[in-house]
Amino acid sequence: MNIKNGKELLKRCSENNMTIGEFILQQEMEESGASREEIYNRMVENLRVMEYSTSKGVNEKVISVSGLIGGDAYRLGKYLKNGKSVSGNVMVKAMSYALSCSEVNASMGKIVACPTAGANGILPAVMMTMKEEHDIEEHDLIMGLFASAGVGAIIAQNATISGAEGGCQAECGSAAAMAAAAVVEMMGGTPEMCLNAGAIVFKNTLGLVCDPIAGLVEVPCAKRNASGAVSAITAADMVLAGVTSRIPFDDTVAAMYSIGKSMPEALRETGIGGLAGTKTGKKLKKEIFGSKNEKSSNKMNDDTFDAPDQE
Template sequence: MFASTGRELLNICEKHRISISEYAVRFEELETGRSRKEIVNKMKKNLEVMQEAAEYGLHNEIKSVSGLIGGDAVKIYNYLKEGKSLTGDTMVKAMARAISCSEVNASMGRIVASPTAGSCGILPSVIITAGEKLNKTSEEMVQALFAASAIGMIIAHNATLSGAEGGCQAECGSAAAMGAGAVVEMMGGTPEMSLHAGAIVIKNILGLVCDPIAGLVEVPCAKRNASGAVSALTTADLVMSGVKSKIPFDDTVWAMYKVGKSMPCELRETAMGGLAITATGLKLKEEILGK
């Protein structure tokens, strides 16, 4: 029953005539021995924590422990209420929620690290915002999280979800791919379409380095969460319009892993390269260490 690749996942879904989310639930039943009710309830709790983290920063000016980030989710949400957005309510809400989760994380609040703490804002903002736009119930959003988890498992099995191993492409890239695939299922797309969405997201984020200022998961991480959420939602629309990825999902995952392994250690969460060693990045590091 375990699908080690996207191709195997599609074969299983086709054979049993099930969705990706249903595959994930059945796999979890076999893997853990727990009942469907237990498994669904556990995922429902994850969704509730995600909702709390995605909403809290919209109404409260959160400050990170270091002071590097904070208060941006409130700014974005207030901007949304002014009705002056260029990209529309859905996209602005997604960005605000993604940054809210990042701010909650950086202030030592409770988040769901899905797939990682550094990318914790992408999946919640995407699922919650798409669910809201599509008038989905909490049960349907829980199913979307299962779909996302199946895609994440394949990425983890064949590549990596770790910024220290594969750069930010492995963290924010994987999160956005998981979110895009899940939203396609929410919109009525097929399992094949969900993997097209995941593939397109990964193609568009290949090579993204992990270069946190002062080694903290704050800058540029929070804004990359907002960008990842936008990528996931726009890609879902691309795929639902009929656009396909010329490069299959499995190939993009393989490429992401190879690109990550090719990156020097300075660009993999060590804070020894990229933005972390710019003049401003080093100055911010000194200010933080001097506190």
């Protein structure tokens, strides 16, 4: 993408009197040489996969290959039907959809990595919730996805979207920032408001480590996807109400990258530190992979991270 950062994106959108989604679509046409229809239809295909991955786990119990996660999206779906939720339909629906995507991913189903497989539930969950709860038309959903793609591209160019490089703040944080920007655009917000929403998300996710149990993208990843979807929606609401971020989007991206680089290896997707290094985390890993794998990783665990045992 021929845009260096968020500041330049806002400048170009203003000069061309375009939304972020429309500008990114035009950029893709110029860079790829593909027609508007071709590019638009590719995004429609992504939306179809999102529809599938958000609904499958809510309608049936989907269990991961390892057995670590499964059935939680279905449970939330049933809970929502009871009409007694604490946080309301929008939040519970978004959480259930995010969990569904994570469960589909962990069961080797088809998902959209947006921006990664580990954070694949956040953007689809938010988009489908907006579609159903706010009657967002498909064209607006597609343009929202283009807006989210533009935000994700800026993050990837200036920082990282990899948990192995920047922790979960780089995966779930980026996905939530993308989703927040999409919501603001779909609700009629300006490009500046879209990036304000992304900035607020990052301010609330800075320092989030990547500590998957047994190195699998399941625990705590699935529930962080649910949390990320909620974060995106709340940030969007704040911005649509007129709240701004005192720290610009580009600065929050830079801060995320700096924090990610300073994280110890044990907290960057190695499955060693954080929750993975707890007594329970190690026990679950042994149950999944057996004692042989446990012995081969003991030295690394001892040298790198000393987690407190939790009774």
